[in-house]
Amino acid sequence: MLSLxxxxxxxxxxxxxxxxxxxxxxxxxxxxxxxxxxGHGRATLVYDILRRxxxxxxxxxxxxxxxxxIDDKIIDRAxxxxxxxxxxxxxxxxxxxxxxxxxxxxxxxxxxxxxxYVASMVDMIATLVASDRAYTTSDGVxxxxxxxxxxxLLAHQKLEDMLAGGGEREVLGAGEKRHPADFALWKLSKxxxxxxxxxxxxxxxxxxxxxxxxxxxLLGEGFDLHCGxxxxxxxxxxxxxxxxxxxxxxxxxxxxxxxxxVDAEGEKMSKSLGNVANLLDLVEKYDPRAYRMLLLQTHYRxxxxxxxxxxxxxxxxxxxxxxxxxxxxxxxxxxxxxxxxAFRAAMDNDLDTPAATALMFDTMRRANAAADAGDVxxxxxxxxxxxxxxxAFGLSINDVGDVDPVMVAKATELDAARAAxxxxxxxxxxxxxxxAGFVVETTKDGTRVRRG
RNA sequence: GGCGACGUGGCGGAAUGGCUUACGCAGCGGCCUGCAAAGCCGUUUAUCCGGGUUCGAUUCCCGGCGUCGCCUCCA
Numbered sequence: 001m002l003s004l005x006x007x008x009x010x011x012x013x014x015x016x017x018x019x020x021x022x023x024x025x026x027x028x029x030x031x032x033x034x035x036x037x038x039g040h041g042r043a044t045l046v047y048d049i050l051r052r053x054x055x056x057x058x059x060x061x062x063x064x065x066x067x068x069x070i071d072d073k074i075i076d077r078a079x080x081x082x083x084x085x086x087x088x089x090x091x092x093x094x095x096x097x098x099x100x101x102x103x104x105x106x107x108x109x110x111x112x113x114x115x116x117y118v119a120s121m122v123d124m125i126a127t128l129v130a131s132d133r134a135y136t137t138s139d140g141v142x143x144x145x146x147x148x149x150x151x152x153l154l155a156h157q158k159l160e161d162m163l164a165g166g167g168e169r170e171v172l173g174a175g176e177k178r179h180p181a182d183f184a185l186w187k188l189s190k191x192x193x194x195x196x197x198x199x200x201x202x203x204x205x206x207x208x209x210x211x212x213x214x215x216x217x218l219l220g221e222g223f224d225l226h227c228g229x230x231x232x233x234x235x236x237x238x239x240x241x242x243x244x245x246x247x248x249x250x251x252x253x254x255x256x257x258x259x260x261x262v263d264a265e266g267e268k269m270s271k272s273l274g275n276v277a278n279l280l281d282l283v284e285k286y287d288p289r290a291y292r293m294l295l296l297q298t299h300y301r302x303x304x305x306x307x308x309x310x311x312x313x314x315x316x317x318x319x320x321x322x323x324x325x326x327x328x329x330x331x332x333x334x335x336x337x338x339x340x341x342a343f344r345a346a347m348d349n350d351l352d353t354p355a356a357t358a359l360m361f362d363t364m365r366r367a368n369a370a371a372d373a374g375d376v377x378x379x380x381x382x383x384x385x386x387x388x389x390x391x392a393f394g395l396s397i398n399d400v401g402d403v404d405p406v407m408v409a410k411a412t413e414l415d416a417a418r419a420a421x422x423x424x425x426x427x428x429x430x431x432x433x434x435x436a437g438f439v440v441e442t443t444k445d446g447t448r449v450r451r452g
Numbered sequence: 453g454g455c456g457a458c459g460u461g462g463c464g465g466a467a468u469g470g471c472u473u474a475c476g477c478a479g480c481g482g483c484c485u486g487c488a489a490a491g492c493c494g495u496u497u498a499u500c501c502g503g504g505u506u507c508g509a510u511u512c513c514c515g516g517c518g519u520c521g522c523c524u525c526c527a
Contacts (some may be wrong), residue, residue: 010456028527036527043527072525152455156524161454162523183524207525229527230457236525259457260521297465297476303458303520310464313477320476321490354466358475368492423486434489440491450490 002054002348005301007154007233007255012350015254017224020250022060023053026252027108028216028228028236031068032092033077036279038261038291038306043229045292046258046300048105050227053347064218065108066211069115070204074147074192085194095280102283103291104394111216114210118196119215119279121205125185125198133246134185136200137176141186146179148242154255155234170333185209185281208239215240216249224250230301233257259303282306289395290314296353296393319400319452321390324344324364325383326401326450328371333380335388337364338355343389346426353393360389407433409442411447418447 002015017023027047030040051061069089078085097107125141128134133147145151145159150157184206185406189195195202215223227239237255244251246332282291293314298304336414339359346355367382390397410429417425430440433449 030527031525034478039527041527046527155455157455157523163454181524229524230521234522234524239524258527260527262520294464299466301457302465305464307464309477315462316478317456317476327491341524360467361475365493372492397473418486421486426486427488430489439490442485442488443491444484448490452490 002057003350004254004256007257011124011157013227013254015337018058018222018253021058023054023062023225024219024223025061025063025227026211026219026223027063027065027226028113028211028232029067029108030092030096031071031073032089032096033071033074034092038279038282039229040096041099041103041279041282041291042257042261042295042304044100044105045103045295047227048103048394049292049296049300049353050107050256050351053351053392056388056392057344062110062219063108064110064112064215065203066214067096067111067113068207068210069093069113070118070194071114071207076225083234099279099283101423102280102288102291104254104396106394107211108213112214112218114214116212117210118205120217122196122198123188124209124213124243125205126248128243129184129200131246135178137314138188139176140184140188140203140206141200141248142177143185143239144178145242146182148245150245151181151242152170152238154238154241157234159340176416183235184209185243193443208236209243211236211240212247212251213251216244221397222253224252225254225256227256227258230257230259258300262303262305282311286311287315287318289318292393293318296357296395299354300351318395318398321364321386321395322398322400323450324368325397326399328367328379328383330380330383330387333377333384335384336363336381339382339385341389343392347392356389356393360386363389398451400452403438403449403451404436407436407438407449410452411449414440415446 003012004015005012015023025047027043030036047063051063060406067089070085074085074088077088081088100107125134128143129136129141132144134141134143136142152162155162159179159181167194185208186198186200186203187206188201190202195204195206214296217224226237241251290295290311291314294306294310295304297314297317343356343359346352346359349355363382363386367379367386370379370382386396410433414426414429414433417429419424437452438449439452441450
């Protein structure tokens, strides 16, 4: 049984499922107005690992992850570049899923778009207005946060304390709001802006409403888990929750947030700092599994720095796994039970992937030792366990043993030259194979060639 | 100002009231090799500072220093 840290209760507790064996998850997806950055990559990878692991343990996971395709930032960019806003959202969404696919992130079960749910959002807002939990101003409709008893549950801060800080920021719609923390449910549009009809005038929904409507509509009340980056905790998730509470609905039963990606100086990677590395660059320049590997070796709630050094280390660790799997034949072997039990114990403890990867590397060492000792069956069952762990991590294994027949022929020639003690010839052949990008291994059983 | 997190070896990054202080990368030694490389086996180096609690703290408490995040639309 998986236990996870719950932001609401600030402790690790079992992840309960409304329907045993079936997990309903909502993940806040991207606003499609620019290329995905490392922070987006971390969030999607963390939850992909969660999903893969649970699926591996036999749980049916329904993962709903939205696309925010209407937002001020999208409109700003469209105006700036004088392009239709849909052109931007379509293109960005396409790039988003290309990047995710390159990272090996499985497409969510459902991908609702905000623009498809505007009518539902209008209905929800109307309900809130009717119950006096929301009110209109000259520029839109706002939710009254003081009407929500435990507002601040996720922020772990009282309303008045929140207001004490952040003084230098400009408060949106300040003039007419009843309370500075009240947030927009509906924004009346200016001429030329995309808009939808509503009882309060043409406009567009505020950011937080879509997730409430889509999660409740697709997953139903009291769904199991709501997740996203730590920066969404407040205000986004707090405000989603506030709306659900104001509606009298049961919202997420458990809240999960992943830590940030920081830059070399330890500062949060974000657009505003202008230091973002494009996620596609990372996937194209390095082994696309590298980021996943790096994240597996870090706990999901800890900050992670993505740098040349630790990406390189991850790439090397991965090639070690590939070479290991290619070395020992585990066909038909049953995975070592004790190993997998220990693996589950680590993962079930708040998704402790660093402990789980440590276990995997230990298992590799044990398998090698068993193979060296001639324990073929023992080695095979340990290799099978490593393969299982990789599957549970969503880590694909590259088949490095699959090499060009021309190179295999050269390796055979190399062995013949060595046997004939024609070392000049052997060295030349070795050079040719290496020049073609392969690793030449000299073993007792002859020369073996694998991809590097 | 409020809230939260954190300061571990050459680097990344776990864990823990005492037991050999994980794991990855790098380094070092050995095996293997015609020589290498790769691979395998083994292995060195650490718990920010000052108090306190304790038989014993890196771990718990207090203080300090430092870092980071959130405090109204950033994963």
